[in-house]
Amino acid sequence: MARMYPEEYREEPESPSEAERILYRELQRQLPKDYEVFHHRPWHAPNATGSARDGEADFVIAHPDHGILVLEAKSGGVARDPKTDSWSAVDYGGRRLRQIDNPVLQALRGQKALLRRLQSIPAGAHRWWTIGYAVAFPQIDFDVALFEVTPEIVLDRKDVPYLDKWVPAAMRHWQDRERHRAPGPEGIEVLRSLLAVGFEIRPVMGSPTAGVDQELFRLTNDQFRVLDGLARFRRTLICGCAGSGKTMLALEKARRLAEQGLRTLYVCFNTRHGDYCREFLKPWSRVTASHFHGICRAWAHKAMIAVRGPREDRTIPEQVFYDRVMPGALARAARKLAADKFDAIVADEAQDFKPAWWGALLALLKDRRKGMLHIFYDDSQKLRAGELKFPSVDSQYDLVENCRNARRVHNLAMRFYKGGLRVVSRAPQGPEPDIQVYRSPAELLDRVHAALARFVRELQIPLNQIAVLTGHGKAKSVVWRARRIGEWALTEKAPPGREEVYWSTVHGFKGLERPAVVLAEIEPLSHAELDTLLYVGCSRARVYLTVIASEAAAKLGKLDRSSS
Template sequence: MARCFPDPQLAVSDSNAELIVFRALSEQLGPNYVILHSVAWISRPGGGGPREGESDILIAHPALGLLVIEVKGGRVALDYRTKTWVSIDGNDVAHEIKNPFEQARRGKFALLEKLRESPAWKKLGIRRFNIGYAVFVPGVSDGDRLRGPDAPVEIIGDRRDLSNLNAWVEQAYIYWDSKGGANQPIEVRGIDAVIALFARAVSTRPLLSARITNEDDARLALTKRQAAVLDMLRRQRRVMIAGGAGTGKTLIAREKAVRLASEGMRTLLLCYNRGLADHLREQCAGIEALDVATFHQVCHRWIDQVGAKYGRDLLSEARADLPRGHEFDQHMPLALAVAVDMLGPIYDAIVVDEAQDFGDEYWLPIEMLLTRPDEAMLYVFLDENQDIYRRSSNIPVPGEPMVLDRNCRNTDAIHAAAYSHYRGTAVEPPEIAGVNVERLLASDMDKQARSIGSLVTKLVVEEGVAPHEIAILLCETNDRSARERALQRLPMPAVVKLGRVEDFGPGCITVDSVARFKGLERAVVILWAFENCDVDRDRETLYVGMSRPKSVLFVCGTSEACDRIIG
């Protein structure tokens, strides 16, 4: 049985006649033959404009050469005086058709042009080989009446030949072998070149950028589940919402703040990290009655207002009152409380994200900012496992927290790696499988930097990932400057620049610490600088760093360190 492309039983065509001939050929010709059905191509002969070519059936044989076959169904009639060809279907309806012999001849020469363009064919060095064409009319038993000056009977097949196609095919090949055996055989390599050109099996690997887009579409559906929590918050004024990394806390916090402001309430969306505040502020731009800031940005704003209005330096006063106090955890909260007491509260609702990072002294001035503390709305979002700043907050919300228990940011593979460092209420993995966490193994910092540089180039140039969708996060920062310099020395694509969280924008890859990146996410994260991390002592840092990527996580370090943090 001949080798066929496609499988004769799977072949489809508008022409039943083509399928009849193709399947009969497949059954009768021997294993040395290759038969291709419905072949089409575009060539550029001589470097000129594109020229289309096609063949209903193409037969290839290592010794006999190539044969192009045009198939016509129904009863075929012609008038050589007017050069008119007609096909009459089963309902006796006549359809004017093109000259099938001219079509076959054009197919032959277009095929030659395409072969001459093929690098694989050129390598064969074949100068002369047998190539011909034929016409098959399986619907009639008197096909020889179609013979004419351009249609010798030797290249016409009809219903009578369907039972002995091996002899008919050899007859057509012999007719075209005008060189009397002087033609070169195309051999098996020629057959392989034809298959590679017209019937090669192609398996495409989606670009990482396409996978990221597809995963984001699935992620949107998952996130909608978490957004249902918003409806439950409508009837509650003080609520604490807890959930692991990727459970949608920040998204729900932002959306709740937007809805409150849209309902006419002066609202403050508060967080700890500046990078997250900048990100949220950009997303909420243009929404009236909504302020977005870090806690310490609010402190500075109110302290400055008091200085401008009353000429008092509340921060200096707080330092004098608490000479051994901490600037950010005690002096600034105390100064803010005094400022609010002097200027008066202004917010009807406050939404706090990253609440696990807020110190005990933060909550008094936060409550003072509310116009009616007993009636105003306070929504607090936190992840107790993300307390990488080692705070112990007495959050002023009674009762148990509402729990988000589905990861809707990461893939399943990233979830498994990140949540191996998680301690808390069980969180269900996402429904996006994703790719495995990948290791970039190198023995020292400079070699690791070069590995990262090569990876970044591949991601941006070959995989189509936008630079701003990539973050390089450092677990340890004692040698941060040296690592940044090592990256800056590397050759990078011209469209790439490196910056910190606050430099986020088109073309900029974020290089920053895990701590400063809290609350943020990127499609691709490269985790670095964890050689001295202890999986118990630094569990929260590893958890936060590994949970930042949405689609792909790379860990870069020594083999021993990578094994230690991802098991």
């Protein structure tokens, strides 16, 4: 049996194809194991002008000795007008249904696009590629003379039972007898790296959380479906709850775009999250990663645009500065820095972007109308009041499986989820979250110390895998002002030093996570604000969670041990 990518047939709900279903089944069944078949594998590559161009093939069939074949499949019957060379789909009664693209030219375009893509990556740039193309009509008897098509590159109903002979014959048709060079195992590996790329983040081995983490960090079928969609459409909108892998997918998409030679902007809302993602994406020079106001500041500086804020002019409110002044400076800078614009933008934490910011971001694209834009958001993590508004997109996806948090942590966090998705978790149960209540500042500090001592001494969790998150910022936080919790000092620096524990506000830690979290200083707010705080805070913990709330907050949020 041939090796198939994906391993199971995945039908496009918007455009089901009986021809593709037939061919997938028969190619898998008939071809020997040294063949690899890639179904519906899209890619992006720069064209001659430097702009991004889409590529896709119904099937790419590869063999280390025979070569590579791009196969375009058509369901049902077809008709061709010889005067205009226009093609139409035909039903079983002979009635013309709709005009379609010339399938031979489609296959040719797919072959050329794949060749350009392979030659654009370092591993494939200096290789000789034997790539042919063909068309398949597995449900009809096709008259090649009538349609003026070379018979060797046409597959019809009569050929379907003999694909093990037809495929190598079609590949031989494209071989140059004097200069043919087989792709070999190395060439197939290059092709596989382009069309069947995978992604996995592995846990820190030796950690007491590693057993649960190993289950949490494999991509779900949902996520693979979204990654496929991100490659097939130029503009997408992805909604997911906390823990559904939005950031992991956003980073992976930015990386893939960069490896396809496209200048890519990864932009998020949170400053610390932006710092983490910039470090993660540092190996890929074609990616610029920043939080939104960081990119505003950087572009304004490069365009030599002076930006006056509250420090220079006390009459400018801080909120106005961040919501209007800085995005306006970014839009002006974009008009001056045309050479620095991007082929693609990946926007994470987009629920916190003001609607007016999108105009400035779209101005950063080389092609404002057709440039690639992939937007990730959580409809229940919104920090700012107002309606969610995004640019128009080609396709939307929902991530409905939590793949970050142990199930008991997930269950507690979802009590405070107010979004519209029906979220599930198939993760291991993990330990029960610990709910603590305090009645005074001194008791708060004692409980934080006890939680840290349990994590470090009893559970043997390394300090760099623990975070202390508080509901208050520096000015009001009793925990932060203490600066030391027992023998451990609090720090904002990541990674923390020896005998230090990382501290952040809950909102400052959005988009980030730790295997163990102490969520402390949860004070009574409005019901909606408290729900958001608890939802975001609880979902930062992958495995171990201790919540330390005031009596009033615990009562308002209905926090007790049975709630988890």
